Every structure is written in C-alpha cells, then in structure tokens.
Amino acid sequence: MRARRRVVTLRETRPAAPRRPTIARRTASAPASGVERVPIAGPPVIRADTPVDLSIELGRGLVLPNPVLVASGTFGYGVEYGEVVEVERLGGICCKGTTLRPRIGNVTPRVTETPGGMLNSIGLQNPGVDAVVDRYTATWAGWRVPVIVNVAGESVSDYVEVVSRLDGVPGVAGIELNISCPNVGKGGMQFAIDADAAGSVTAAVRRMTDLPLLVKLSPNVADVRPIARAIADAGADALTAVNTLSGIAVAPSRTRPLLGNVYGGVSGPAIKPIALRVVYEVAQVVDIPIVGIGGVTELADVLDFLAVGAVAVQVGTAIFADPTLPVRLVDELTGACRARGLDSHRPLIGTALPRRTGASSAKGAEYRP
Numbered sequence: 389m390r391a392r393r394r395v396v397t398l399r400e401t402r403p404a405a406p407r408r409p410t411i412a413r414r415t416a417s418a419p420a421s422g423v424e425r426v427p428i429a430g431p432p433v434i435r436a437d438t439p440v441d442l443s444i445e446l447g448r449g450l451v452l453p454n455p456v457l458v459a460s461g462t463f464g465y466g467v468e469y470g471e472v473v474e475v476e477r478l479g480g481i482c483c484k485g486t487t488l489r490p491r492i493g494n495v496t497p498r499v500t501e502t503p504g505g506m507l508n509s510i511g512l513q514n515p516g517v518d519a520v521v522d523r524y525t526a527t528w529a530g531w532r533v534p535v536i537v538n539v540a541g542e543s544v545s546d547y548v549e550v551v552s553r554l555d556g557v558p559g560v561a562g563i564e565l566n567i568s569c570p571n572v573g574k575g576g577m578q579f580a581i582d583a584d585a586a587g588s589v590t591a592a593v594r595r596m597t598d599l600p601l602l603v604k605l606s607p608n609v610a611d612v613r614p615i616a617r618a619i620a621d622a623g624a625d626a627l628t629a630v631n632t633l634s635g636i637a638v639a640p641s642r643t644r645p646l647l648g649n650v651y652g653g654v655s656g657p658a659i660k661p662i663a664l665r666v667v668y669e670v671a672q673v674v675d676i677p678i679v680g681i682g683g684v685t686e687l688a689d690v691l692d693f694l695a696v697g698a699v700a701v702q703v704g705t706a707i708f709a710d711p712t713l714p715v716r717l718v719d720e721l722t723g724a725c726r727a728r729g730l731d732s733h734r735p736l737i738g739t740a741l742p743r744r745t746g747a748s749s750a751k752g753a754e755y756r757p
C-alpha cells in the first residue's frame with residue numbers, strides 16, 4: 389500500500405504516461421534521495437487524465453469503442469432511452485430480437501421476479517424486420533455507437549431471409565443470431581442445443597452476408613464446447629454467451645405455472661456463475677472473440693467476465709433497475725485500467741484462464757452435478 393502511494397506521487401510529475409508503464413522506485417544502489425526507472429509488471433502508475441483505449445474488434449472491421457454493450461431485449465431499439473442515457477457512449481447496442489414477420493409475443497403474464505433476477509417469456513414481440521429497417525436504421529446510421537441487430541427465426545431460411553433484408557442497410561453494424569428458438573425443421577428443438585443445427589444456421593447466414601456475425605450461445609446444454617466450435621468453424625466472427633436459462637415459476641394458487649407460456653428465461657445476477665463457466669469453457673476451445681453476458685450489475689462483474697476470456701460484456705436485466713448503469717461501467721472500467729497502470733483493458737482479458745495453451749477447462753475436473 390505504501391509503495392502504491394509513493395509511485396502515484398512520483399508519476400504525477402511526469403508530463404505523459406508511456407504506453408509501457410515504468411515505475412520510479414528507490415533501489416539499494418540508489419541514494420536515498422535518488423530514483424531510477426525500471427520496468428514493472430505490477431503496480432498502478434497511470435495519470436488520471438491519460439487516455440485509456442477500451443476499443444475492441446469483434447471481427448470484419450466491427451470495432452466497438454468500448455467493451456460494454458446492452459443486451460438484446462433489454463434496451464429496445466436504443467431510441468427509447470435517448471432522454472435518460474448517453475446512448476452514444478455505449479460500446480454497442482444489441483436490439484430486440486427481430487423476426488421475418490411481426491410477432492405479438494406470448495400470452496401474459498410474461499415476466500416475474502425471481503431471487504437474484506427475473507423470469508421472462510416475452511416471446512420475441514417485435515414489428516418484423518421490414519418495420520425495424522424502416523423505423524430505426526436511419527437513426528442508427530447517424531450514431532457513433534454500433535447497432536447489432538439480434539435476429540431470430542424458426543428455420544434456416546427464416547434466418548437467412550431476415551439477414552438478407554438487413555444486409556447492406558446503413559446503420560446495421562452487425563448481426564447477432566439468437567439461435568435459442570425452436571427449429572421447425574428439427575421438430576421444435578432449439579438450434580442452440582445441437583452442434584450440427586447451430587453450425588448449419590451459422591454457415592447459411594455466413595454465406596448470405598459479409599456483415600460481422602455474432603452467434604449467441606444458450607446455457608441450456610450439457611456441454612457447450614462442441615456447439616461453440618461448430619459455430620466458429622461455420623464462419624461466425626464472434627460468440628455471445630449466454631442467453632437466458634430455461635425456468636418456470638408457480639402461480640400463487642399453486643394450481644398451474646405462473647407464466648402464460650409456462651416456460652421462461654431466467655436472467656440477472658443469479659445466472660452469472662453459469663455464464664462465467666460457459667465463457668471460461670468456450671474461451672479455451674475457440675479463437676474468435678467472446679462477449680460475456682449474464683448478471684452484470686457492477687464493475688466487478690465486468691472484470692470477472694474479462695478474466696475468464698470475454699473481450700466485452702453485455703448488460704441486460706440490470707438495465708431495468710438502472711438504465712444508466714452501462715455508461716457508468718464504461719467510466720468505471722476506464723478508472724480500473726488507470727488504477728492498474730494500464731492504457732487498455734486488453735491485459736485484463738483471460739487472466740483467469742489456464743496458462744497452458746490448448747488446455748481444456750480441467751475436463752473431468754469441472755463441476756458437473
């Protein structure tokens with residue numbers, strides 16, 4: 389603690405911080421009044437006004453200004469929050485799930501609180517891809533913040549058709565495939581729980597567009613790694629992990645499930661350990677960037693996701709309690725980098741992963757109930 393205080397004082401007299409931090413410290417050979425500069429691996433040494441580069445590339449030229457995005461379904465189309473949030477300071481916006489035709493969503497009730505989170509079964513209510521293009525893309529095109537359109541469908545041709553209508557439209561910076569939808573061709577099984585189906589839909593969309601392509605993993609599988617690999621092999625530029633966990637709630641009468649749709653998706657802080665585990669496992673088997681999602685409510689969560697290999701995070705459920713949180717996290721991450729003497733958040737990525745390249749996540753040793 390003493391060393392930390394002394395260093396900050398000395399560095400504050402420097403005109404600018406170098407990219408590679410050095411530390412001014414006393415050494416045994418230096419006189420008590422003298423200092424020498426030696427490279428360091430550790431303590432914080434960056435001036436409070438030094439710019440920190442939080443930008444990160446997700447592939448095909450999609451460069452986020454910072455690694456804090458808002459998650460699909462929790463921030464509308466971005467335009468709704470203009471009065472309360474500095475939208476353009478976000479790292480990216482994933483808009484509400486978009487389908488080929490308009491959807492009115494599931495029957496009510498559609499949401500309920502759960503311990504440490506919520507359960508939702510909105511059912512992809514949205515006006516359909518053509519209306520999304522008409523209503524929002526012109527506004528998005530004028531924003532600095534990249535807008536990634538979350539796409540859902542019930543068949544491969546659904547996904548391809550939606551993406552074809554988004555391809556080349558100014559304001560659409562990328563596509564995020566929500567593959568946690570029933571695959572009609574496979575009798576209602578989700579694309580996200582089957583490696584072949586996940587790979588097929590990714591490959592089909594990849595053939596259709598050169599837009600940056602993210603594919604969103606589901607945590608509702610026994611082993612996510614083969615699915616992540618299939619998606620990466622099929623040409624995705626990045627993965628997002630995770631979508632909600634399947635759950636139900638019981639009506640107060642205890643005579644039926646609470647949600648009109650019976651099943652809903654659990655989100656919020658309660659799912660963070662699961663999301664971290666998925667990112668940790670996937671980061672060890674693919675080379676493409678991973679965006680972590682699940683229960684981010686504070687800076688420590690962002691740092692945790694980075695540590696297990698995510699290059700960026702999305703904030704979802706927490707936005708309902710505080711829409712200004714994501715922008716605040718950007719500022720806090722900047723501060724956390726400076727406090728560690730870093731001029732970028734990249735050194736914080738993957739620090740909790742096993743060191744051996746190619747090592748699996750302790751296969752056989754990880755917790756498997």
Ligand SMILES: Cc1cc2nc3c(=O)[nH]c(=O)nc-3n(C[C@H](O)[C@H](O)[C@H](O)COP(=O)(O)O)c2cc1C
Nearest residue numbers: 459460461485508566630631655656682683704705
């Ligand atoms: C109300 C609500 C609606 C959502 N809608 C979508 C959606 O349309 N598409 C999608 O891929 N994910 C959707 N999600 C999942 C979130 O994007 C996110 O993956 C999940 O909530 C976990 O993050 P969190 O714990 O920070 O909320 C939705 C989540 C909530 C709570």
